[in-house]
Amino acid sequence: LSHACSQCLLSFLLLFLFAFSIFSSNCSSSGQSFLFFFWCAYKVMLESNGMAQPLFMVTGACHGAAVELDTHHVAFGAVMQDSHVNRSLIMSNTGDISLSYSWDAAKFSPDFSIQPQKGRIAPGMEVHFSVDFHPKQVSQDIRYEDLRCHLDNSAPLLITLTGVCNSKQTNREALSFTTAVRGKDTRNVSIRNSTHQVWTIKPIIEGDYWAGAHHFVVEPQSSRQYELVYRPLVMTSEGKKHQGRVFFAFPDGNGLLINLLGSAEPPKASGVIQRDIPCKKEYVELLPVQNWDTKPQRFRVSIDLVKPDKMDPGTRVFGEEFIDVSAVDKKHFSLHFFAHKEGLTQTKVQFWNEASGEFQFFLVSFKCASPEVTSTFVLNTPVRQSTSQTITVHNPLVVPVTMTTNTNSADISLPPHFVVPPGSEGLCMFEYLPLKASSGEQPARISFHSSELGVYHYDLHLKARPPPPESALHFHTSLGASHQQTCQFVNYARSKAEYICKIDSSDFTCERTISAPPASAGGSSVSMEISYEPCTLGSVRATLTISSNAGGEYIFPLYANCTEPQPQGPFIVKAGFTANIPFKNVFPKARAFQFIADNPCFVLRSSSETIRPRKTHHITVSFESGSAAHYDGADEGDKSPRTGMLTVRCLPPAGSQSGSGRATPSLPPLTWIFYLKGIYQ
Numbered sequence: 001l002s003h004a005c006s007q008c009l010l011s012f013l014l015l016f017l018f019a020f021s022i023f024s025s026n027c028s029s030s031g032q033s034f035l036f037f038f039w040c041a042y043k044v045m046l047e048s049n050g051m052a053q054p055l056f057m058v059t060g061a062c063h064g065a066a067v068e069l070d071t072h073h074v075a076f077g078a079v080m081q082d083s084h085v086n087r088s089l090i091m092s093n094t095g096d097i098s099l100s101y102s103w104d105a106a107k108f109s110p111d112f113s114i115q116p117q118k119g120r121i122a123p124g125m126e127v128h129f130s131v132d133f134h135p136k137q138v139s140q141d142i143r144y145e146d147l148r149c150h151l152d153n154s155a156p157l158l159i160t161l162t163g164v165c166n167s168k169q170t171n172r173e174a175l176s177f178t179t180a181v182r183g184k185d186t187r188n189v190s191i192r193n194s195t196h197q198v199w200t201i202k203p204i205i206e207g208d209y210w211a212g213a214h215h216f217v218v219e220p221q222s223s224r225q226y227e228l229v230y231r232p233l234v235m236t237s238e239g240k241k242h243q244g245r246v247f248f249a250f251p252d253g254n255g256l257l258i259n260l261l262g263s264a265e266p267p268k269a270s271g272v273i274q275r276d277i278p279c280k281k282e283y284v285e286l287l288p289v290q291n292w293d294t295k296p297q298r299f300r301v302s303i304d305l306v307k308p309d310k311m312d313p314g315t316r317v318f319g320e321e322f323i324d325v326s327a328v329d330k331k332h333f334s335l336h337f338f339a340h341k342e343g344l345t346q347t348k349v350q351f352w353n354e355a356s357g358e359f360q361f362f363l364v365s366f367k368c369a370s371p372e373v374t375s376t377f378v379l380n381t382p383v384r385q386s387t388s389q390t391i392t393v394h395n396p397l398v399v400p401v402t403m404t405t406n407t408n409s410a411d412i413s414l415p416p417h418f419v420v421p422p423g424s425e426g427l428c429m430f431e432y433l434p435l436k437a438s439s440g441e442q443p444a445r446i447s448f449h450s451s452e453l454g455v456y457h458y459d460l461h462l463k464a465r466p467p468p469p470e471s472a473l474h475f476h477t478s479l480g481a482s483h484q485q486t487c488q489f490v491n492y493a494r495s496k497a498e499y500i501c502k503i504d505s506s507d508f509t510c511e512r513t514i515s516a517p518p519a520s521a522g523g524s525s526v527s528m529e530i531s532y533e534p535c536t537l538g539s540v541r542a543t544l545t546i547s548s549n550a551g552g553e554y555i556f557p558l559y560a561n562c563t564e565p566q567p568q569g570p571f572i573v574k575a576g577f578t579a580n581i582p583f584k585n586v587f588p589k590a591r592a593f594q595f596i597a598d599n600p601c602f603v604l605r606s607s608s609e610t611i612r613p614r615k616t617h618h619i620t621v622s623f624e625s626g627s628a629a630h631y632d633g634a635d636e637g638d639k640s641p642r643t644g645m646l647t648v649r650c651l652p653p654a655g656s657q658s659g660s661g662r663a664t665p666s667l668p669p670l671t672w673i674f675y676l677k678g679i680y681q
Contacts, residue, residue: 064095064096064097065154067092067093067094067095067121067151067157068094069091069092070089072159073160073162074087074159074160075162076133076161077253078163079165079166079253080167080249080254081138081167081255082204082249083247083249083250083254084132086132086133087131088130088131089114089130090127090129091126091127091129092125092126093121093122093123095123096123098120098121098123099121100118100119101118101150102118103149104147104149104150105117107144108147110136111133111136112131112132112144112161113134114129115130133161135165138166139165142163142165143160143161143162145160146158147160168255174258174259175189176262178262179232179262179263180267180268181232181233181234181264181265182233182360183231183268184230186227186228187228187230188225188226188227188228189225189248189256189258190224190225191218191225191248192218192223193221193222193223193250194221195251195252197251198218198219199217199218199250200251201215201226201250201251204246204249205228207262208233208242208244209231209232209233209242209264210229210230210231210244210260211231212227212246213227228246230260230262232264233292234264234358235264235265235266235357236264242261242264243259243260245260267359267360267361269361269363270287270290271288272362273363275367276369277337277367278369278371278372279340279342279371280340280371280454282338284334285335285337286332287333288330288331289330289331289333289351290325290360291325291326291327291328291329294328295327297324297325298323298354299322299324299325299352299353299359299360300321300353301320301349301350303317303347303348303350304349305345305347307346308344308345312341312343314339314452314454315339315340315343316336316337316338316339317335317336318336320333323351333349335364340452340454341368341452341453341455342454342455344367345365346363346366349364371455373458374456374457375391376460377459378460378461379432379461380463381434381463382465383436383466383467385467386432387431387432388429388430389432390427392426393427393448393453393456394420395424395425395453396423397422397423397452398423399452400419400421400422401422401452402419403418403426403428403448403450403456404417404448404450405418405446405448406446407444408445409442410494411462411464412431412432412460413430413431414428430446433492434462434464435492435550436552437465440463441461441463442461442463443461444459444461445459445460446460467552467553467555469555469556472557473485473557473558474560475559475560476560476561477533477560478564479535479537479562480565480672482532483532483560484529485530485532487510487528487544488527489526490524491525492519492551493519493552494519495518496516496518497548497549497550498514498515499516499526499547500513501544502545502547503543503545503558504543504545505542507533508530508544508560510531511528511529514528516548532560533586534560535586535587536562537562537564539560539561541557541558541559541560543556543557544557565672565673567674568673568675570643570677571675573623573679574623574680575678576623577623579623580619581619581646581674582617582619583617583618583648583674585613585614585617587614588613588614590610590612591650591653592608592609592610592611593608593649593651594607594608594651595609596647596648596649597644597646599644599645601624602621602622602623602644602646602676604619604620604621605622606620608651619646619648619674623642623678641680642677645673645676646673646675649669649671650671
């Protein structure tokens, strides 16, 4: 039995190996790789005494994979140089197990490429490969045979790729660009897609100064504009241009090659700057200097005057001679400007690379307006008391400068002009002499002007305090008499002034107005008379105010004292004649006066009289010689002078009651004594 079984198993094995060898031979000849599934069954029979009986069944099976490509030859046809065409390749696994695959990608270069290059394929799965044909050299027969795809534990798959590479067709007309160096110029290229597929195009741009989108999409049956930008970093010389090319490789194997020509003209201004600044003020403009190169650059700086034709001596525009800028960076250059006078200064600031000849420049304009205030002074003084300040002016020029002065305040005195030596300082002293008191600080301004250095402004804050009183005037007289004093003051008004005089007491009198001519530099003295004629006894205090719109105000204290009337005379009266003795009613009202002569030889025309206020009455007195002899007992033939005394008494006012029924207080008795002297002719 054992021998029979061994024979059966040996027969099964030989049959399996025979079938496998035939299958493998067929797979190799067809370029396919199969790891097959083979199943076999064999029945073992027992025969004895002419009878056969089944003893057992012998079965066997083997699992495998069958992998194949949809084609073994891919022909790409004609393709333009630097263009590309894509074809699809499909790998199928009809077996029962998954396998790893790997293409020998290095063998595809340089004209072909395949993706994916490696991976794994599962049973019943398909893998789609993208095969690109991108020839670099013109050839009518490009052939890559038996390119291998390796499989696990199986013979490799083989494929053959063929194609033709035609030379590029250049457009007859080149695309021209023109711009200032480091500027840009843009041109559009129209791309037409006449196919029914979406095109994704990656342009190939040759030339250092052209750029465009890395890729762009053109929809089927449509056109799209592709933008090319020309940005030159260096200028082109006369008769020469920058050259470049752009190639559009279409997915259908065709392409478009366009030559590019660029003209880079001298640069435009990197900036046009206009600044409005005041005179006499230092100003710094920061200019951004750009380095477009990939290595550091040193620029020489030149500052050229555009307008006016000649730089004013009082104007300065300056900066450093060189500036170093790091690669692909920028640095600010400090341009300094200072002008003494108003006006417009236009400059061209150029930054020049001496090695390459490349440059950049800025147009900078400075419009100088009226200068700001150079300095401010605060002055505080009483009226008619001067205070002074000194202003220093620097002259940077090499010639002397004459400054003309001006002020808007009548209280400021300064010289009409002064000279500042070259390269030195000049001093100008001004004086503040206020004529009127101010309630607060009053603004004023002093200006200096010269044709070389322009205008200087100085602001003043002026405060004039009220003046102290002038020197007091003292008066002394008796009632009925008067005392005159001369009042003097200094007039500082620079124009003719009309002064108004006022005294707050009726005992004093003076002129109502006084005219004063324009004062000299130190002031002019003005005089006036003041009369004191009291109407009451005792001391009196008053104030004299002299004021003018031009000359200000003067205040004089007045002090006076009035005593009782003093005897007057003697008054000479000739025999047979009359004499008039003046007597003035010094009171502000009319009063009655009584006249009494103590010697009968002096005869009065009237014994009393009512005299109007402030009026003078003449008392008429006659000398009678007969009465004189009788009075003193002398002989009638005695011709010696006779003396007497005239007494004037002030009578009380009429009526002893006031309007309210109360008695009016009596005034003190006042008498005036006049001595008389009678003489014979």
